[in-house]
Amino acid sequence: MSEFTFKIEEHLLTLSTSEKGWTKELNRVSFNGGEPKWDIRSWNPDHTKMGKGVTLTNEEFKIILDAFRGNGGY
Numbered sequence: 001m002s003e004f005t006f007k008i009e010e011h012l013l014t015l016s017t018s019e020k021g022w023t024k025e026l027n028r029v030s031f032n033g034g035e036p037k038w039d040i041r042s043w044n045p046d047h048t049k050m051g052k053g054v055t056l057t058n059e060e061f062k063i064i065l066d067a068f069r070g071n072g073g074y
Helices: 058-069
Strands: 004-019 023-032 037-043 050-056
Touching: 037 058, 050 058
Parallel strands: none
Antiparallel strands: 004 023, 023 037, 037 050
């Protein structure tokens, strides 16, 4: 079984911080060397552990943005 790898390519914003120091963030993350994707999830303070989250392609993220902007797209 191959090793799971990830790299935060770009940190965009921190949404919240828990009492234990974990932060919920929006980032561009590359998983297993792949193309970076939009990612919303919780991270421990040194970003070595992650919680469950949502990962979106550029197309999926654009649909969400268009919906919030009132442009339909869904």
